[in-house]
Amino acid sequence: MGFDSSVFRQHQMTKPYKFLNIPDHEQVSQEVLAFLEQHTDLINACPQFWNPLEIKSVLRHVPSLMRFLKQHKLLPVEMVAIIFDPATTYTRIHADPLETYVRILWPVKNCPGSVTKFYDIPKELLTEGTETDWKDPSKVHLDHYTNIDQGVWYPPLDREWLPMDQVELLAPIAFDGSVPHSVHPAPGMDIRISFTIFFDKNLPISKSIDAWDNM
Ligand SMILES: O=C(O)CCC(=O)C(=O)O
Ligand SMILES: [Fe+2]
Numbered sequence: 001m002g003f004d005s006s007v008f009r010q011h012q013m014t015k016p017y018k019f020l021n022i023p024d025h026e027q028v029s030q031e032v033l034a035f036l037e038q039h040t041d042l043i044n045a046c047p048q049f050w051n052p053l054e055i056k057s058v059l060r061h062v063p064s065l066m067r068f069l070k071q072h073k074l075l076p077v078e079m080v081a082i083i084f085d086p087a088t089t090y091t092r093i094h095a096d097p098l099e100t101y102v103r104i105l106w107p108v109k110n111c112p113g114s115v116t117k118f119y120d121i122p123k124e125l126l127t128e129g130t131e132t133d134w135k136d137p138s139k140v141h142l143d144h145y146t147n148i149d150q151g152v153w154y155p156p157l158d159r160e161w162l163p164m165d166q167v168e169l170l171a172p173i174a175f176d177g178s179v180p181h182s183v184h185p186a187p188g189m190d191i192r193i194s195f196t197i198f199f200d201k202n203l204p205i206s207k208s209i210d211a212w213d214n215m
Helices: 025-039 055-061 063-071
Strands: 017-019 050-053 076-084 102-109 115-118 165-167 173-176 181-184 192-199
Touching: 025 055, 025 063, 025 102, 025 192, 050 055, 055 063, 055 076
Parallel strands: none
Antiparallel strands: 017 173, 050 076, 076 192, 102 173, 102 192, 115 165, 115 181
16 A cells, blocks of 8 residues: 655645746757767766766856856856666665755756656655665666765655655756655656756755746
8 A cells, every 4th residue: 555645744845846937948958968978978888877067068068058057147066967777777766965955957868758756755754875775686787886875865665655746857947856756767768868957055046946936
């Protein structure tokens, strides 16, 4: 039987995401994909899930993103390519990090049809991950995964958590990574790529989804 996490809900949660109105977002996606293919070797036979990028290099090769950030006076502090290869990627429900940190999550490749699910799980039940949490014993290329689990928090495995919300990443969203979430690519889909941009964590836009209301 499924476990309804809403019985634990102590207050009305604000939505963990919000679609942003960015008319040329597909051009950014195409340029980010070209950047990853031509200037990194991250898309390979056994990709990592979480791949921090060199911001200067991204901005040099993705002019449409540079324009977008300038137009909205947004100064990125971290950019990460998130690569989900159904053949080798293993992800659990997780929060990253534990305290609210809103960032932009941008679709890059094969995001339509896949969903990111959100769960209302009390923070007290989350424990910080260790390297092994990202490893699925039934999958082969385990040695490839690095320890990226500092700052990633997991709920206990001994119950089935039911999602309270989900989003199909058809356009960029403001995304609160501190709300436990899991990624579910469309069945039979090839690798799915998303891209995330962090801003100074002390800014209002990093502290609340509602601060993105003007976009
Ligand atoms: O690509 C997604 O939908 C979410 C990936 C993820 O786990 C994250 O950005 O923290
Ligand atoms: Fe995440």
